[in-house]
Amino acid sequence: MHPDHENEKSIVVQPIEKDFFQMSTLELSKSLLGCLLVKETKEGTTSGFIVETEAYIGPGDRASHSYGNRRTKRTEIMFGEAGYVYTYVMHTHCLVNVVSGELEKPEAVLIRALEPFSGQSLMKERRKGMTDIKNWTNGPGKLTKAMGITMEDYGHPIFRPPLFLSKGFIPESISQGKRIGIENSGEARDYPWRFWVTGNKFVSR
DNA sequence: AGCGGGATAGTCT
DNA sequence: GACTATCCCGCTG
Numbered sequence: 001m002h003p004d005h006e007n008e009k010s011i012v013v014q015p016i017e018k019d020f021f022q023m024s025t026l027e028l029s030k031s032l033l034g035c036l037l038v039k040e041t042k043e044g045t046t047s048g049f050i051v052e053t054e055a056y057i058g059p060g061d062r063a064s065h066s067y068g069n070r071r072t073k074r075t076e077i078m079f080g081e082a083g084y085v086y087t088y089v090m091h092t093h094c095l096v097n098v099v100s101g102e103l104e105k106p107e108a109v110l111i112r113a114l115e116p117f118s119g120q121s122l123m124k125e126r127r128k129g130m131t132d133i134k135n136w137t138n139g140p141g142k143l144t145k146a147m148g149i150t151m152e153d154y155g156h157p158i159f160r161p162p163l164f165l166s167k168g169f170i171p172e173s174i175s176q177g178k179r180i181g182i183e184n185s186g187e188a189r190d191y192p193w194r195f196w197v198t199g200n201k202f203v204s205r
Numbered sequence: 206a207g208c209g210g211g212a213t214a215g216t217c218t
Numbered sequence: 219g220a221c222t223a224t225c226c227c228g229c230t231g
Contacts, residue, residue, distance in 0.1 A: 054225070063225065065214095074214060089213050093226050110225055129228095141226045151213090181225055207230085217221075 011117075013038060013047070015164040018157070021082035025100040025107040028082075029055040029195050032098065032109060034169045036117060039147045040162035044122045046147050048114030048137055049168045051200040054179045055193040056097070058106035063185035066106030077155050078106035085156045085163065087149065093141030096149050098158055098165075112180070112194070114143045115202045117168075123147070139204045173198035180204065 013036065021028060030053075038047040056064040058078065065088070066075045077086050078099055086097040086108050101107030114137040116123055123146040127136045137143040144150070153163050175198045178190055196203045 056225070065225080070215090072215070088225085090224055090226055091209095091213090092211060094212095095225060097225085108225095112225085139226070179225075184223090185225090209229095210227090213224095215222090218219090 011036065011166075011168065013166045015159045015161065016166060018083050018159050020159070020165075021098070021100060023100075025055045025057050025109060026193065028098070028100045029053045029109045029193070030174055032111070032165070033174055033195060033197050034171045036166040036168040037111065037114060037147070038161075038164055038166055039149055041148045043148065044119055046119030046123050047117045047166075048123075048143065048147070049117055050111055050113075051115050052111075052113035052194070052196040052203045054110040054112055054195070055100075056108050056110060057193070058101070058108075061191070062188040063179060063182040063191075064106070064108075064188075066108075069106065071106070075106060078108050079104055083157060083159055085153050085158050087144075087151050087154045089151060090141070094144045094150055095140045096144050096153070110140060111143065112140045113138050113196070113200075113202050113204050114147075115200060116146070134201060138202045171197045 032050050035050050058066040059069045066078050082100045084099045097108040097110045099108050123136045127146050136146045176192050179194045
């Protein structure tokens with residue numbers, strides 16, 4: 001039920017090693033739950049625990065930008081090594097993914113929700129108008145805004161400052177279900193490739 | 206539940 | 219250079 005991080009002082013913020021990403025995309029989607037995502041900017045540092053992810057597994061996944069091995073300027077980073085940042089813009093929002101899978105395999109994990117940890121006043125400021133902490137990071141477009149993640153982070157190694165992952169907590173229980181917002185993706189619509197920390201109140205829905 | 210915002214990239218002519 | 223679709227959000231009813 002509760003994330004196992006009541007003793008917040010026990011968290012050591014330190015970039016995880018690059019080898020962490022050497023696992024299948026579905027495994028990584030689950031392993032990222034509970035990790036701390038940290039972003040340092042000149043305004044200050046913010047961080048939050050990942051509580052919701054989605055897997056996008058290239059060429060056979062109609063919901064993925066890299067479906068059919070579509071290799072363009074935008075998707076290029078997905079064909080590279082695991083552990084790099086894939087950002088893209090949708091309407092007014094920037095979304096952040098972690099590249100996964102082997103070289104030449106265009107796969108990624110979308111980070112859909114965070115539980116705010118440090119730098120909460122800065123998050124609140126960036127999410128101007130939002131008084132409820134839940135609304136700062138409970139969606140993929142919201143969390144990038146709160147964290148100050150932009151297209152400038154495209155291609156950045158997510159195991160090095162100023163944008164990196166750190167060990168956080170181990171989820172007590174993980175739930176799994178259909179992905180969100182891909183109603184037009186044929187059979188891929190129903191793949192159960194969304195994962196979240198069971199019962200966490202920052203999960204998008 | 207519906208809709209418009211306003212930013213790309215990709216696909217065409 | 220235009221047209222179109224989009225891994226969303228916040229607001230209106």
